[in-house]
Amino acid sequence: MTDPIRTERHDDVLVIISDNPPVNALGAAVRQGLERGIKEAEANSGIKAVVIRCDGRTFFAGADITEFTKPPVQPMLPEVCDLIEACSKPVIAAIHGTALGGGCEVALACHYRIAVPSAKLGLPEVKLGLIPGAAGTQRLPRLVGAEAALPLVASGDPISAKRAKVIGLLDAVVEGDLVEEAIRFARGRIGKPIPRTSELANNRDGITNPAIFDDFRQANARKLRGFEAPNAAIEAVKAAGELPYAQGVQRERELFMQLMMGTQSAAMRHYFFAERAANKIDNLPADTQPLPIRKVGIVGAGTMGGGISMNFLSAGIPVTVLEMEDSALERGTGIIRKNYESTAKKGRITAEQVEQAMSLLTPTLEYIDLADCDLVIEAVYENMGVKQDVFRELDKVVKDDAILASNTSYLDINEIAAVTSRPEQVLGLHFFSPANVMRLLEVVRGDRTRPDVLATAMALAKKIGKVAVVSGVCHGFIGNRMLAKRQEQANALIMEGAKYWEIDEVMVEFGFPMGPFQMADLAGIDIGWHRDPARVETVRDALCAAGRLGQKAGKGFYDYGDGRQGTPSEEVQEIITRFSAQSGKGSRDIAAEEIRERLLYPMVNEGALILDEGIAQRASDIDVVWINGYGWPLYTGGPMFWADTVGLAKVVEGLEQHGLPVSGYLRQKAEAGERLTR
Ligand code: 3HC
Numbered sequence: 001m002t003d004p005i006r007t008e009r010h011d012d013v014l015v016i017i018s019d020n021p022p023v024n025a026l027g028a029a030v031r032q033g034l035e036r037g038i039k040e041a042e043a044n045s046g047i048k049a050v051v052i053r054c055d056g057r058t059f060f061a062g063a064d065i066t067e068f069t070k071p072p073v074q075p076m077l078p079e080v081c082d083l084i085e086a087c088s089k090p091v092i093a094a095i096h097g098t099a100l101g102g103g104c105e106v107a108l109a110c111h112y113r114i115a116v117p118s119a120k121l122g123l124p125e126v127k128l129g130l131i132p133g134a135a136g137t138q139r140l141p142r143l144v145g146a147e148a149a150l151p152l153v154a155s156g157d158p159i160s161a162k163r164a165k166v167i168g169l170l171d172a173v174v175e176g177d178l179v180e181e182a183i184r185f186a187r188g189r190i191g192k193p194i195p196r197t198s199e200l201a202n203n204r205d206g207i208t209n210p211a212i213f214d215d216f217r218q219a220n221a222r223k224l225r226g227f228e229a230p231n232a233a234i235e236a237v238k239a240a241g242e243l244p245y246a247q248g249v250q251r252e253r254e255l256f257m258q259l260m261m262g263t264q265s266a267a268m269r270h271y272f273f274a275e276r277a278a279n280k281i282d283n284l285p286a287d288t289q290p291l292p293i294r295k296v297g298i299v300g301a302g303t304m305g306g307g308i309s310m311n312f313l314s315a316g317i318p319v320t321v322l323e324m325e326d327s328a329l330e331r332g333t334g335i336i337r338k339n340y341e342s343t344a345k346k347g348r349i350t351a352e353q354v355e356q357a358m359s360l361l362t363p364t365l366e367y368i369d370l371a372d373c374d375l376v377i378e379a380v381y382e383n384m385g386v387k388q389d390v391f392r393e394l395d396k397v398v399k400d401d402a403i404l405a406s407n408t409s410y411l412d413i414n415e416i417a418a419v420t421s422r423p424e425q426v427l428g429l430h431f432f433s434p435a436n437v438m439r440l441l442e443v444v445r446g447d448r449t450r451p452d453v454l455a456t457a458m459a460l461a462k463k464i465g466k467v468a469v470v471s472g473v474c475h476g477f478i479g480n481r482m483l484a485k486r487q488e489q490a491n492a493l494i495m496e497g498a499k500y501w502e503i504d505e506v507m508v509e510f511g512f513p514m515g516p517f518q519m520a521d522l523a524g525i526d527i528g529w530h531r532d533p534a535r536v537e538t539v540r541d542a543l544c545a546a547g548r549l550g551q552k553a554g555k556g557f558y559d560y561g562d563g564r565q566g567t568p569s570e571e572v573q574e575i576i577t578r579f580s581a582q583s584g585k586g587s588r589d590i591a592a593e594e595i596r597e598r599l600l601y602p603m604v605n606e607g608a609l610i611l612d613e614g615i616a617q618r619a620s621d622i623d624v625v626w627i628n629g630y631g632w633p634l635y636t637g638g639p640m641f642w643a644d645t646v647g648l649a650k651v652v653e654g655l656e657q658h659g660l661p662v663s664g665y666l667r668q669k670a671e672a673g674e675r676l677t678r
Contacts, residue, residue, distance in 0.1 A: 005033020007040060012048040013186050014041045015179070023061035024054045026102045028073035030064075031080045034106075038083050038091075049186035050091040052084070052110060053179065058097025059119070060106055065128065065269055068260065077102050077134040078249070081109035085196050090189040094182035095119045095170075098158060105134040108143065111194050114172040114185055115161045121169060122158025126229040128272060129265030129635060133256040137236035138248040139197040144168045146206030146237050150216050154233040155223070198245045206241035213238055226511045227635050228264050232256075263645055267637030270677060271627060274620035274638070278469045279458055281451075282617050288451045290459040291403070297322065297373035299390055301332025301363070304407055305379035307435025310336055311464040313357040314436070320362040320369055329363045336361065339436065367397045375460070377429055379407040387411065388419045395420040403453050405429040410476045413446040424450040427457060430477060432629045433523075440629035441466040442477050467628050472615040478625045481610065482639070485602040489660075490516040494539070495580045497587035498595055500557055501568040506595045511633025516599075521556035521566060525549050542575045597654045604643040604651050605663050608676065612665035619676040637677075644675040 004020035004027075016037035018024050034052070041050045054060060063077060075083075084091055084106065093099070093107040095115035100122050107113045107121070115121070123132045123140070131137055132153065141149040148167040152159065164170040174181040206212060213234050217224070224230045232255040239251040259265050296312045298305045298321045309319045313336075323329035340354040362369070370376050376398055378390045387406055394404055404426045406416050417426035428444025443457045454470070461468035471477040476484055494500050504515025514522065525540055526549045533545040543549075543556065548571075550556035551564065558566025580587060607622045616622050623638020636642040643651050648670035655662045669676060 003033060004030050005037060007037050009047075010183050012046060012190070013051060013183050014044075014047045014049075015051045015053060015183070016041075017053055017055055018060065019055040021056050023058050023098075024056060024103070025062060025064035026060050026077055026080075026106070027064035027067060030060070031073075031075050031077060034080050035075050035083060038087050041087060041089055041091075047089060048190045049089050050087065051094050051179070051182040051186050052091060052106065053094040053182060054096070056097075059093070059095045059099040060103030061098050062101030062103050062124070063133070065272065068269065077105065078253075081105055081134045085109040085111070085198060087111075088194075090186060090192070090194055092182050092186045092189070094178050095121070095161075096178055098122070100158060101125050101132065101136075102134055105132055105136040105139070108136060108139040108169075108197055109134075111196065112171045112185065112189060113164075113169065114174050114178075114182055115164070115170050116178050117161050117173055117175065119161040119164075120158040121161070121164045122156065123153050124156040124158065126154060126156040126227070126233055127268065129227075129229050129262070129268035130259050131229055131233045131236055131252065131256055133252070133260075135198070135249050135252065137233065137252045138240045138245060140169070141203050141206070141237050141240040142200040142245075143197050145203045146241055147209075147212050149237050149240075150212065150234065153237050154216060154230045155220065202241050202244075204241065206238055226633055228262065229259055232259055264635040267635055267641055267645070270620065270637045270641050271623065271634060274624050274641075274677075275467055277618065278467060278621050278624045279462065281454060281458065281470055284451045284455060288455045290456040291374065291401070291452055293317065293374045293403075293456065293460050295320070295373045295375075297370035297376035297398070298379060299370075299376065299394070300379040301329055302379065303335075304431060304433060304435055306332050306336050306339075307433065307437075308377055308379055308407065308431050309361065310339065310357070310436035311431075311466070313360050315464045316356075316360070317464075318360045318362070320364055320373060322364050322367065322370060324365070326365065329365060333361065333363050367393050370394065371397050371399060373398060373402055375403045375405060375456075377405045377407055379431075382409060382411065384411055384415060387416055391416055391426070392419050395422065401425070403427070403456060405457070407431055408444075409480055412475075413444050413473050414448070417446045417448060423448040425453055427453060428471075428473075428477070429457060430471075430479075432479075438629065439465070439467045440479070440625060441468045442471045442479060442625065442629075443468050444471050444473060444477055446473060467624055469621045469625050470617055471625075472613070474610075474613070474615050478610055478616050478622055479629045481615075482603045482606045482622075482626070483630065485606045486599050487516055489598045489602055491539075493590060493595060493598060494576050495583050495585050496590060497580070498590040499568070499573065500576065502590075502592070503595055503599070506592050507599065509592070510596060510600070511636065513631045517557040518566065521550040521558055521560075523550065524552060525556050539576055539579050542579070543572065546571070546575075548572065594658070598658050598660070600639070600642075601651050601654045601658070602660055603639050604676075605655060605661065605666055607639055607643075608666035608669070609663045611676070612663065620678075623677070640676040644677050648674070648676065 008015045020030050041047045091110045092112045093110040098120045099107050123136050125132050144167045161173045165173050236252045239248045295318045298309050301321050301323045312319045343349050344354050413428045417423035427449045430442035432438035432440050441461045458468050500517045504518050507515035526544050529544045536542050548555045554560050559569045560566050610616050619640040622640050626632035627634050627638050652670045
């Protein structure tokens with residue numbers, strides 16, 4: 001392996017350069033090279049200053065996460081940082097791209113930091129269930145104060161170079177050539193006293209105003225619920241104000257090690273690689289090239305069609321949206337504008353950006369206006385006949401090489417493709433509602449979908465900021481197929497005596513933002529209802545007949561006052577009790593543990609079937625679907641990783657105990673003592 005670190009002499013300045021693609025992660029060879037570089041600078045009296053910079057697309061993007069599960073190799077990052085800081089000659093970090101995690105910590109150990117305007121700096125360790133482990137939690141608050149450090153360390157979102165300069169994390173933002181500027185900057189510091197971050201006095205703002213820590217907790221309570229790392233991050237930043245540096249570092253180490261040994265960090269690191277793996281398609285010919293998508297057509301300007309359109313408009317891709325009637329078209333485009341305007345009101349985009357996005361939108365009532373689109377996504381009523389009609393029409397009018405996609409949530413893509421003359425250019429693009437917000441996109445591969453068509457969908461997904469997962473054709477694909485198993489049990493449990501709010505509570509306690517009945521209220525109970533109030537065969541029919549259509553009606557399973565927080569309804573419980581009595585299943589108290597197992601274990605079993613049938617390419621793809629599409633708690637790693645954590649033997653035992661089916665695949669994995677995920 002070639003050495004990732006080289007040095008260059010520029011008269012009295014030594015430039016230490018890392019070239020460790022793709023992101024200059026601080027693996028063992030990089031750490032060793034940095035140590036060698038600093039030692040070279042110390043040993044040579046002709047060298048008066050040092051610049052550390054990176055080749056390629058970014059400054060160090062952090063520790064090498066793949067090393068976390070391997071035996072440690074010296075020198076460790078904290079030692080390298082200390083060595084840099086102790087250097088008797090000024091050391092300047094010259095930053096481009098992203099200085100993240102350990103990379104930001106290296107920069108903090110340098111005596112000065114300069115960056116190009118496009119650079120970003122951050123400590124995203126909490127997103128891996130960790131906190132910074134190379135004294136970042138101690139150096140950063142000393143440099144910028146606890147209040148500015150807190151969001152960086154505890155929420156992990158990077159900040160711009162401009163903001164970093166404002167808070168004092170950067171000494172300069174430079175417009176010209178970074179290397180030349182860094183060398184010039186370094187020369188200007190020769191012979192001056194060297195500022196060392198660890199030697200700065202404890203920043204007192206966290207001591208004089210201790211409320212900042214609780215305020216931060218409160219302001220982010222919903223986002224942080226269930227996560228261990230942010231609390232540890234807050235504690236570490238607090239310690240930086242209270243303890244001498246060496247003790248603060250020790251506290252950081254203790255917290256870091258606790259997290260590193262815990263399941264949350266293992267789960268979140270699993271997810272980090274899962275998300276990146278999901279975008280890769282197995283067995284595609286190596287020379288597969290995605291096709292250019294310059295213009296997108298959307299059929300249907302309803303909730304889904306409108307939301308889907310916004311993804312492309314926001315990414316600067318023109319959209320033609322088709323409706324059957326003027327009023328629907330006007331309503332749909334009006335909602336798109338309103339959504340953009342309300343985002344602008346919150347300050348997230350400018351008024352100009354609203355106009356820019358809207359200028360890319362062409363509403364139409366004519367199929368023929370979709371003729372020049374490279375991709376057309378159908379987002380009409382979920383009915384095979386209706387969808388096939390749309391595809392027949394599209395096939396006639398759009399250009400020969402255009403891709404046709406259906407936003408179906410359940411239906412067979414092959415049957416839809418079969419009515420066109422181009423089944424190899426047809427696939428499913430299953431967006432999740434609200435489609436402009438939810439990150440998940442299930443890309444459904446039909447039997448005949450061509451590799452480059454699939455690759456186009458994956459590349460496009462990345463462009464519009466989605467996490468795409470490939471699914472084979474089956475009823476409900478990966479996500480909804482597993483959801484159905486949970487719903488089946490939720491419905492069975494209320495017939496056996498569990499209260500519906502207890503079921504929701506168990507799911508919220510597990511980490512979901514809401515339970516199945518709260519979700520039904522949000523989505524609308526009347527989705528798919530036969531609309532005949534006289535025909536009451538199920539609990540749902542009874543609720544719909546009683547006008548309890550969900551949140552939009554102010555009542556569904558729950559009663560809603562002004563807010564979105566519902567209270568359980570006696571009327572609904574009476575309806576359930578009536579149906580339960582009719583079912584003759586009897587009524588008993590059901591413990592939370594049984595509820596949890598009966599809701600979640602069948603999902604694991606279904607996931608195993610989905611894997612066995614090759615519907616999902618890999619177990620981790622299922623985790624990506626559930627975390628991004630259904631609010632499965634990230635800190636458990638998703639249903640497949642969670643099942644591995646629980647132990648597959650225990651899952652099988654639980655399924656058997658509850659009289660639920662166990663797939664051959666799951667049983668075999670459990671008996672072999674294997675895992676679903678790697
Ligand atoms: N270690 C190992 N591999 C990494 C890595 C890391 N820190 N960061 C990225 N990679 C890998 C990815 O897995 C991916 O590999 P693949 O091509 O085989 O799938 C490849 O690098 C490219 O990554 P992305 O696809 O994510 O590239 P993007 O350009 O979209 O994003 C990035 C670049 C913003 C740097 C993003 O990769 C990222 O956020 N990386 C993680 C940053 C991070 O979490 N750093 C903290 C690490 S923990 C730490 O430093 C502990 C310390 O405090 C002791």
